[in-house]
Each structure stands twice: as C-alpha cells, then as structure tokens.
Amino acid sequence: xxxxxTDSDDAVLDTVAVLGDPVRRKLYRVVAAGPGAVGRDAAAxxxxxxxxxxxFHLDRLVEAGLLTVTYQRLSGRSxxxxxxxxxxxxxxxxxxxxxxxxxxxxxxxRLLADVVERAxxxxxxxxxxxxxxxxxxxxxxxxxxxxxxAELRERGYEPYWDQAxxxxxxxxxxxxxxxxxxLICGMNLALIEGLLPGRADGEGWTATxxxxxxxxxxxxxxxxKGEI
Amino acid sequence: MADFHLAQVNVGRILAPLDGxxxxxxxxxxxxxxxxxxxxxxxxxxxxxxxxADSTSVRPDDRDDMLLxxxxxxxxxxALKDFTYRSDHLKVLSRRREWFERLAEHHLALWWVxxxxxxxxxxxxxxxxxxxxxxxxxxxxxxxxxxPAPDATPTPAPATP
Numbered sequence: 001x002x003x004x005x006t007d008s009d010d011a012v013l014d015t016v017a018v019l020g021d022p023v024r025r026k027l028y029r030v031v032a033a034g035p036g037a038v039g040r041d042a043a044a045x046x047x048x049x050x051x052x053x054x055x056f057h058l059d060r061l062v063e064a065g066l067l068t069v070t071y072q073r074l075s076g077r078s079x080x081x082x083x084x085x086x087x088x089x090x091x092x093x094x095x096x097x098x099x100x101x102x103x104x105x106x107x108x109x110r111l112l113a114d115v116v117e118r119a120x121x122x123x124x125x126x127x128x129x130x131x132x133x134x135x136x137x138x139x140x141x142x143x144x145x146x147x148x149x150a151e152l153r154e155r156g157y158e159p160y161w162d163q164a165x166x167x168x169x170x171x172x173x174x175x176x177x178x179x180x181x182x183l184i185c186g187m188n189l190a191l192i193e194g195l196l197p198g199r200a201d202g203e204g205w206t207a208t209x210x211x212x213x214x215x216x217x218x219x220x221x222x223x224x225k226g227e228i
Numbered sequence: 229m230a231d232f233h234l235a236q237v238n239v240g241r242i243l244a245p246l247d248g249x250x251x252x253x254x255x256x257x258x259x260x261x262x263x264x265x266x267x268x269x270x271x272x273x274x275x276x277x278x279x280x281a282d283s284t285s286v287r288p289d290d291r292d293d294m295l296l297x298x299x300x301x302x303x304x305x306x307a308l309k310d311f312t313y314r315s316d317h318l319k320v321l322s323r324r325r326e327w328f329e330r331l332a333e334h335h336l337a338l339w340w341v342x343x344x345x346x347x348x349x350x351x352x353x354x355x356x357x358x359x360x361x362x363x364x365x366x367x368x369x370x371x372x373x374x375x376p377a378p379d380a381t382p383t384p385a386p387a388t389p
Contacts, residue, residue, distance in 0.1 A: 120325055211315065
C-alpha cells in the first residue's frame with residue numbers, strides 16, 4: 001500500500017496550518033482579494049497591524065507557498081534616486097484541497113460534466129443553474145438580502161470594480177472550467193443571472209461572458225443597470 | 229519564424245436553416261466574431277466562401293445540407309485556445325446547443341501544417357475522419373491532448389553521470 005495520499009494530505013495540512021494565525025489569515029485575505037499585487041504598507045494598513053509585523057507574516061505566507069513575491073518600482077520614479085523596487089505580494093497559483101474523511105467530489109464532477117457535454121445537455125444545465133441561482137437568492141428567509149457584489153463575495157468570486165464593470169477575481173469552478181469551458185462558463189453565467197434578480201438592488205444588473213485575455217479569474221462580468 | 233502552423237477544423241450540423249429564426253442570433257454575430265478572429269494574436273488564415281465573409285455556404289458533405297465547416301490556421305495551439313476560450317468567442321460557444329446539433333463523434337480536429345500551407349476542405353474532412361477512426365495522434369488531435377509541432381526542439385536529454 002502506498003502512503004501517497006497521506007503524504008499529500010500532510011503537505012496540505014502543513015500549508016493550511018500556516019493560516020491558523022489570525023493576523024496571517026487576515027493578511028492572506030487582503031492580498032488574495034484583488035487582481036493586483038499588494039505592498040507591505042497597504043497590506044498592513046488593511047489588516048490593521050504594524051508594517052514590521054505584516055512583513056514578518058507575509059514572508060511566512062510566501063515560504064508556505066500561499067503567496068508569491070514580485071518587485072516593482074513605484075510609479076513615476078526611475079533612474080538614480082528612484083530607490084529600490086518595492087516588494088509586492090500576490091496569491092500563488094494552484095489549488096489546495098483537503099477533506100476529512102477523504103472525499104472525491106471533483107472526480108464525480110468531472111465525470112458528470114463529461115457525460116453532460118457528450119449528451120449535449122448545455123441548455124438543460126444552464127436552466128438548472130439559473131434555478132439554483134434563484135434558489136440561493138431566496139435564502140436565508142427573513143434575513144436582509146445582500147446586494148449582488150456582497151453576494152458574489154460571499155460565494156467566493158472575489159469581486160472587484162474595473163471602472164463601471166464588476167469583475168470576478170476568482171473562478172470557483174476553475175479546473176472544471178478549464179476542461180469544459182463552454183459548458184461550465186455557460187453554467188456559471190446562468191447561475192449568476194439567476195441569482196441577480198433576488199438580490200437587493202439586483203433587478204437592473206446584467207451579467208455577460210467577457211473573459212479577460214489572462215488565464216485567471218472568472219469569465220463573467222457584471223454591470224449595474226445601464227452600464228453594459 | 230516557425231516552420232509549422234496549427235490547422236483547425238470544426239464541423240457542425242445546424243438545427244434549422246441559416247436564414248430562419250432559430251439561427252438568426254448566430255448569423256447576426258458571425259461578422260463580429262470573424263473580425264475578432266482576424267484581429268487575434270497568432271491568427272494566420274481562415275476559409276471563406278465565394279462571398280468572402282465567412283464559410284457558411286461551404287458544405288463539407290454534399291449529401292448533407294445542414295453540415296457547416298469552419299477551417300482556420302493559427303501560429304500556435306495557445307493562440308487558438310486564447311481566441312476560442314478567452315475572448316468574446318466564448319459567448320457564442322456557450323450557446324452552441326441553441327444552434328448546433330450534438331455530434332456523438334469527434335467534430336473538431338487539429339493538426340500541424342507547413343507555414344504557408346492553406347488546408348483544403350477535403351484535407352480537413354480527412355483529418356476529422358482520421359480522429360474518428362484512430363483517436364488522437366500527431367496527425368489529428370484535439371485541445372485535450374495537443375501534440376507539439378514537428379519542428380519543436382526536443383528538450384535535451386539529461387547527461388548521464
């Protein structure tokens with residue numbers, strides 16, 4: 001018997017354990033939230049900690065492989081006297097998954113997607129996704145309803161404003177979407193479209209597939225009424 | 229300058245006549261999507277019919293009036309992939325089943341051609357047939373298991389100690 005699964009679980013556990021520290025977790029979330037790289041000062045300010053404490057924890061996150069570092073000169077300055085390039089942080093690529101006890105929903109999802117694709121059931125999937133989005137919007141009963149941006153943040157899409165367009169920094173279905181783009185991106189668009197009308201001020205919003213040329217983020221872009 | 233370019237063929241059976249209401253949205257978006265392809269990084273060539281705008285009047289199988297073909301050449305697999313999945317082309321792709329039948333067999337084939345070569349419809353149809361008969365290989369493959377271009381420099385083997 002191989003102990004490969006135990007080894008890879010241990011690696012994920014080690015990584016996740018790095019996020020056990022609340023300050024570190026907050027800094028990770030601050031950096032991961034947007035598409036751009038974040039400097040120490042900005043991260044420290046957003047997390048409400050000192051610059052030196054932020055620097056210490058950010059470097060621990062880099063060591064754990066959760067963040068990567070880029071160096072960039074601050075805008076508008078070059079040549080002698082411009083100073084050293086600033087150290088910036090951004091989320092490292094890759095996914096980490098851990099289930100106790102072991103579960104393998106991703107392999108089931110892949111199989112089901114393959115069958116749906118072969119059977120040509122794109123439209124059936126889209127209408128089911130639209131209904132699922134509407135059902136998400138309907139709950140929880142009685143509580144105050146979030147607006148579309150808050151709702152998408154809650155669902156892990158990591159929304160950010162690109163001028164008048166709301167883009168999504170994270171694709172929650174990333175590896176499946178890479179394998180079945182037409183199927184999964186169409187499903188995701190329908191899910192978000194289904195979710196919008198039930199949100200606070202969501203009525204006039206429109207969603208469309210508008211992928212950026214970079215292989216990151218979600219293909220769906222949204223706009224409040226009249227913006228697209 | 230690369231010696232080889234990537235050829236792509238896609239065949240699809242439309243659900244209804246091109247000039248009817250079912251295909252209207254598809255037909256309306258063709259000029260925009262074709263212009264997008266023409267201007268995409270790594271685009272080399274695409275098949276057009278006598279009208280010169282697109283290939284919707286070409287029939288790869290003269291016994292089947294509903295079967296359309298789309299044939300193009302790109303500088304690399306990545307260039308074609310970026311256009312297919314990371315541009316507005318994805319919008320029409322996600323609506324494919326509103327306009328095109330599901331095909332149980334392979335309907336897309338990729339293969340490498342010498343730079344400057346313009347594949348013919350017969351050649352393209354033959355590549356799809358090859359894929360259907362023998363599965364993926366260097367002569368006909370899909371995005372799932374792309375084969376490197378024939379001139380791609382192989383990585384040197386590590387020196388034996």
